[in-house]
Amino acid sequence: MAHQGMVSAEELRSAMRTFPTGVVALTSVREGRPVGATLGSFFSISLRPALVGFSISRDSATWRSIGRSGRLGIDVLAFDQESVGLALAASGDDKFEGISWRWSDNGLPIIDGCNAHFECRVENCHRAGDHFIVVARVEEVRRLRDVPPLVHCDRNFHQLAVVSAHYAGS
Template identity: 40%
Template sequence: MGLRTDLPGSGEPRGDAVRASPGGLDPVRLRAAFGAFPSGVVAVAARVDDRVVGLAASSFTSVSLDPPLVSFSIATASRTWPALRRADHLGVTVLADHHDLVARQLAGPADARFDGLDVTFGDGGAVTLADGIAWFDTTIDRHVEAGDHTIVLLRLHAVAHAEGSRPLVFHRSGFGLGR
């Protein structure tokens, strides 16, 4: 296997790729490049001060089996993160392929994010959606500021999953593949 030299940064740019200028990368092009990578979508939620708070995240990933860790990232400008950060436990639900409207609702106004959704409350305050395809009861292990986002590392305390379901996929700023 040889080293490719036709990639941006290793010779002449391919397609519509451009090199970074001294002022940085064009955010529109960067967002489009990030969007080329499909990702699953999760709901992250908890009961805080007797109300359900949460959000949709497409940055969820497994990190470690021992100790069991996962992560997601959230914009530092988020008004939801300060409340979630105070929760004893966070629930993470992997959304199913029929949850596109749920994902949009969870990305909408904070006071209506869980209206009409069937949720389950865990003992430690973790909140999960009843018809997801996987569920995690977590606590915050640590969080790291990273540019305009915060990377949140979560320690797993309980997990469950449904067989035979397909995940919701976020790709090129929309749901589903083939965009």
């Protein structure tokens, strides 16, 4: 165990594996071709104006593509899209091989079968260790499907199960 204030990367990674996250596909365009990455760090920031955020590795080739245009798509993956999550998480140039997708009216990739699609423009980008924390302004959003989302926890994909139909909090 590390000394107080000196947490190792492996200790942090191990503890964070216990926290489930939703899975999204971050998409953009490079030289007329779709590019993408899988993210588990997507969150709502503000309703007015409509802002969302995510974190991404500073080494990400997808991020370098987005950085040039500032335009990006975010697709909330559905429970049955594990193969999409795995494909976009892999290294390589043609991650969209075998993925069913189409172009949006604004020229961004939309992954077929996703629960929701956000079209955004980068508003702010903050360096945070080996990642960037990105704030993006939502310019368009569509809810496309009403099924449980894909969830990632402890290095595996999962489906949600309803435990209680009502929130009992105050």
